[in-house]
Amino acid sequence: MKFFVDTADTAEIADLAATGMVDGVTTNPSLIKKSGRDIMEVTKEICGLTDGPVSAEVVALDHETMLKEAEVLRKIADNVCIKVPLTIDGLKTCKALTSEGTMVNVTLCFSANQALLAAKAGASFISPFVGRHDDNGFDGMKLIDDIRLIYDNYAYETEILVASIRHPIHVLESARIGADVATMPPSVIRNLFKHILTDKGIEGFLADWKDTGQQIG
């Protein structure tokens, strides 16, 4: 399972990349705003921090302008993945870009039928938003389960990129279902490392080790 970091904070990305757990990065207009930086400049820096796909989102709503924005964004680096919304124009843009070999992440997916459309449009990644789904009284993980079943039924190669992840249980469930990628805020990735019994175990071992009076090396 691949782990992407869902942030435009380059310090966080660099720090997490050093753990070896980062396979790519996702951004969106809200995350660019949060970074306070220029989209071109910050995306270029992020692309230098990982060899994996870095999603950069278009903001136009019509196909022609989406294509123009995608052209600008994909020139930033070879590992830029163009993010388009799940609309008719977004999927037209997806089809055009993937046909010529550009990676595309179709975002703001809230139904299995939408995910089916994205696969038919040749999307490299589909981003179902599980957290926002849960927030509105739907079952986010059921959506992932349905998309996995449908993609497997037809051997679609579109990767399921679970987005809007709020906590480690979303990651666990995504892995159980067989999602291809989980994109997580830095805090969620850090929480995956933690267990109270690991901390207690280290504490106990170090206390006993101190009593032995020994040193290694």
Ligand code: E4P
């Ligand atoms: C994914 O690509 C999105 O940027 C992100 O996961 C949205 O998450 P949110 O619902 O926490 O804003």
